[in-house]
Amino acid sequence: MRKDLDKIMENKGIDALLLFSESYKNPNMYYLTGFLAPDPFIFFKKINLPAIIIVNSMEFSRAQKESIIKDVRSYTDYNYADFIKKTNDPKIGGLKFLATIVKREVSKDKIICVPPDFPSIATDVLRNEGLKIQPMFDVVEEARETKEPEEIEEIVKVQRVNEKVLTEIIELIANCDIGPNKILINNKNGKKPLTVGELKTLIGHKFLDAWCSIEEDIIVACGPSSADPHFHGYSEDKIRAGQPIVFDIYPRSIRGRYWTDMTRTIVRGKSNNVVKKMFEVVLEAKGSCFDALHEGALGSEMYNLCCDIIEKAGFHTTRGGKKIEKGFTHSLGHGVGLEIHENPTIGEFNNKPISAHSVVSIEPGLYDPKVGGVRIEDIVEVTKNGCKNLTNMPVILEI
Numbered sequence: 001m002r003k004d005l006d007k008i009m010e011n012k013g014i015d016a017l018l019l020f021s022e023s024y025k026n027p028n029m030y031y032l033t034g035f036l037a038p039d040p041f042i043f044f045k046k047i048n049l050p051a052i053i054i055v056n057s058m059e060f061s062r063a064q065k066e067s068i069i070k071d072v073r074s075y076t077d078y079n080y081a082d083f084i085k086k087t088n089d090p091k092i093g094g095l096k097f098l099a100t101i102v103k104r105e106v107s108k109d110k111i112i113c114v115p116p117d118f119p120s121i122a123t124d125v126l127r128n129e130g131l132k133i134q135p136m137f138d139v140v141e142e143a144r145e146t147k148e149p150e151e152i153e154e155i156v157k158v159q160r161v162n163e164k165v166l167t168e169i170i171e172l173i174a175n176c177d178i179g180p181n182k183i184l185i186n187n188k189n190g191k192k193p194l195t196v197g198e199l200k201t202l203i204g205h206k207f208l209d210a211w212c213s214i215e216e217d218i219i220v221a222c223g224p225s226s227a228d229p230h231f232h233g234y235s236e237d238k239i240r241a242g243q244p245i246v247f248d249i250y251p252r253s254i255r256g257r258y259w260t261d262m263t264r265t266i267v268r269g270k271s272n273n274v275v276k277k278m279f280e281v282v283l284e285a286k287g288s289c290f291d292a293l294h295e296g297a298l299g300s301e302m303y304n305l306c307c308d309i310i311e312k313a314g315f316h317t318t319r320g321g322k323k324i325e326k327g328f329t330h331s332l333g334h335g336v337g338l339e340i341h342e343n344p345t346i347g348e349f350n351n352k353p354i355s356a357h358s359v360v361s362i363e364p365g366l367y368d369p370k371v372g373g374v375r376i377e378d379i380v381e382v383t384k385n386g387c388k389n390l391t392n393m394p395v396i397l398e399i
């Protein structure tokens with residue numbers, strides 16, 4: 001949470017935190033400032049003191065209104081125009097301007113932490129100006145890992161839209177006719193074969209109606225090709241009965257900026273026994289992981305529990321670096337928030353205790369190149385004694 005930032009800085013020996021970025025694509029910048037701007041601006045915070053942001057003059061009054069930072073300053077307060085006029089290259093000049101501002105705020109012996117995506121060219125310029133710049137992983141990310149109730153509310157809002165949209169899509173699939181070669185025929189669209197492209201377009205429009213977007217595509221994969229967990233589905237792919245259809249849907253709220261993540265696997269009509277068995281095992285693994293998840297549990301423990309169940313049922317896993325043809329081939333889950341994949345990772349190598357109020361996905365899956373994939377994914381809020389499922393959508397194989 002934001003209030004943990006000073007403690008995190010203290011633990012990591014950081015005197016000051018510096019970011020220089022736009023904030024639509026940079027989740028740390030948005031998290032720290034609550035201000036959306038398409039051009040880079042400056043965030044600077046000394047330990048145990050309130051942060052400041054410095055924006056260009058066009059953004060100044062909007063930043064005052066919209067940012068959660070009280071101390072908003074303008075480039076003009078630092079005579080930006082005069083400074084840049086004196087330099088040969090306005091881009092390098094901009095970075096020297098940044099160095100000048102930082103030097104006014106802290107002495108050269110202080111450790112100034114920057115995030116891993118801080119521009120390396122800016123690190124160069126600032127270091128040449130004598131500043132102690134220290135790129136570090138997991139500073140702002142660690143604060144972001146535990147969510148405030150308002151953040152969870154934002155995630156749940158998007159998730160409710162997600163459930164509504166996928167319910168409507170599943171209904172559409174249930175109402176299709178089954179044509180030659182088991183290809184689904186959409187009666188509502190001129191009796192044409194139902195394609196992945198048609199479904200994705202429909203899903204995208206429905207999300208936009210709720211001011212959410214499928215910013216990074218989504219997965220709609222049918223049949224054997226769904227055995228590749230990150231195969232997104234080609235537009236021209238036809239949807240068929242009797243085969244698994246994997247829907248992995250992760251929309252983002254355009255205004256609230258939070259993501260959600262949910263996967264359901266369905267079969268129109270009767271599924272074959274292999275897929276049915278895979279579904280039962282995946283569902284059991286998900287249930288057991290939910291039962292075992294609580295504050296302090298390790299990602300590796302959760303992953304191992306999942307693998308134990310899957311292996312006991314006779315399927316293979318990639319645990320221990322094994323190379324397999326079919327089975328459980330990915331990690332168990334990930335944090336969800338201002339990024340679709342963020343801390344904590346729930347996987348084999350993650351031995352940091354999971355914090356209460358993390359929001360994580362649990363998504364076991366089984367894959368067989370002959371028949372396809374089965375994956376089921378919910379997101380939960382981790383609590384002191386367990387976890388709270390934030391997903392409210394039935395898990396049904398055959399429709």
Ligand SMILES: [Mn+2]
Nearest residue numbers: 261361363377
């Ligand atoms: Mn996921």
